[in-house]
Amino acid sequence: MNPILTISHLNKTFESGFQALKDINLSIERGEIFALLGQNGAGKTTLISIICGIVNATSGTVSVAGKDIAHHYRDARSLIGLVPQELYTDSFESVWNTVSFSRGLFGKPPNPALIEKILKELSLWDKRDNKIITLSGGMKRRLMIAKALSHEPQLLFLDEPTAGVDVSLRKDMWQLVKALQTAGTTIILTTHYIEEAEEMADRIGIIRNGELILVDEKLALMKKLGKKELTLQLAGPLDAIPAELNIPELSLSANRLELKYTFESSGEGMGAADVLHKLSTHGIVFKDLQTRQSTLEDIFVDLVNAGGKETSAALAPTATTGEDHHAA
């Protein structure tokens, strides 16, 4: 099947001369959940706004289900639902009216049963006759989602949908997003909570200073994430790694006082315990050890800060021992 969203060579330079997006190319398959990650000001909202028709592109093309957003904007936009990052609401409208309004705006005939269902799913049914101004921030966020769902979009953009939403409702929202996916909706979301992307996304894209620097399956990233590193501070300098242990994953530092072992936490290859055991049989003594494990967050921070060495996963310490240790 053809992709639901195709972006090619998209650029955006604002009137101020600031280039917010640089040659973005991306293709989104039907039914996937795609998480767009990036620091503040990276260009996530700008990208979404262009696709939705709120900001004009400087160059490049975008098509939704094969419909170009410039030439066939009516077809393209009627497939899209948008939950913007900011809480833009009419203060004096009622919840029910504003959701019905959104459905009409997108050219759909009234469907009170559907709106009732959406409001119930988003725990807003009790508030249906309330004026929007009387809602809390988290309720307004859910109202924005209800508005976007009211016209049954095939492609849903959630720009930081869980900002300001409490923990239990956030979990509910994750479930809702999964349910929408099951029902066939394609979802593109941005978030600063990396664990949210980890929980929900099928694929992850990282955008840095307007450039899409990485697009990968979440599982592939999780493999990098699964990397662990064991560092041993040796009691004395070691001349050479014993032949039996001469594997690429094990390396000796230049001052010959530190051994590093990198391994997959999935358990393939030699385990950490194996290595420690073999070192002790060779009489290698260490006085301290540390293990570090990379998280998606580390990969992310490293990528956006360090200039995009795509394979390097930063490692954060997860365990450190203070006492001297000797291999058993």
Place this chain on the structure above:
Amino acid sequence: MLLNLYGIRAIYEFEMARTRRTLMQSIVAPVISTALYFIVFGSAIGSRISQMEGITYGAFIVPGLIMLSLLTQSISNASFGIYFPKFTGTIYEILSAPLSPLEITLSYVGAAASKSIILGLIILATSAFFVPLRIDHPAWMLLYLLLTSVTFSMMGFIIGIWADGFEKLQAIPLLIVTPLTFLGGSFYSISVLPPFWQKVALLNPVVYLISGFRWSFYSIEDVSLWLSLGMTVSFLMVSVLAVIWIFKTGYRLKK
């Protein structure tokens, strides 16, 4: 989907609902101020002015007063209608909806013009309480009501898109439209002016609107009916072209 009728209806109804919420401001206030004009100009001062072009002064000013309200209210309703979503940010939804520029304009301008027409008819009915009214050409009267409301709602729509602050929103009606209406013969026939000022008055677009509208009441005219009608339609065309240009360029709506 050839025309997004549900979308047009959604915006139109939203705008009309806003009017109902602000009934005091949008209907009651203009009616009260018009009644005051009648009491002051029509009865108090008007009793000292014998007649204007063979019409009692109170009756003479009715078309001009309706025009005054029509122009200021069309502009303020339409400009506010589109400026406010820009101000609150809710415009994002309008821009992301499958609506053509024509449909967006139709909905906002249609709603603002509807309000103005309703208001104009209410003022007309109010004036009947104060002065003896006569409408020689009702169909023309309604046509002028319609053309003027649509044209100035369109101008208001443009102002609302252009304005980037509440101050600018109020500046045009206050600084331009009200003076032009007062000077455009709302309260007098421009034939009473000295010849030089009559020529200057012809540069004022509102003169043509008021002249044609007053003709529909009393069959008297400052300028010929066809000139008046031609000018009125020209204003409408200019506004339409400006709106088309705005949407073509995304002017001040899209970054």
